[in-house]
Amino acid sequence: xxxxxxxxxxxxxxxxxxxxxxxxxxxxxxxxxxxxxxxxxxxxxxxxxxxxxxxxxxxxxxxxxxxxxxxxxxxxxxxxxxxxxxxxxxxx
Numbered sequence: 539x540x541x542x543x544x545x546x547x548x549x550x551x552x553x554x555x556x557x558x559x560x561x562x563x564x565x566x567x568x569x570x571x572x573x574x575x576x577x578x579x580x581x582x583x584x585x586x587x588x589x590x591x592x593x594x595x596x597x598x599x600x601x602x603x604x605x606x607x608x609x610x611x612x613x614x615x616x617x618x619x620x621x622x623x624x625x626x627x628x629x630x
Contacts, residue, residue: 546610552603
């Protein structure tokens with residue numbers, strides 16, 4: 539089976555970084571409380587939106603890494619000998 543190891547390793551690293559970011563962002567999710575002022579509510583909504591956006595970006599990073607791992611199984615390396623395959627036309 540042909541595997542492009544560089545592509546596979548980079549995909550696995552992307553998956554690990556995306557998973558770590560997702561885990562971290564889950565732990566720092568902003569929490570509101572009762573009796574917040576209007577400014578605190580606005581800051582809370584903005585920080586909650588930023589956290590959601592960062593989670594989306596980390597999910598995209600995981601997805602791209604997964605695609606790289608899948609593509610690495612079908613990737614073929616270039617030929618080192620430089621010989622090109624040519625077909626000869628039959629003479630009739």
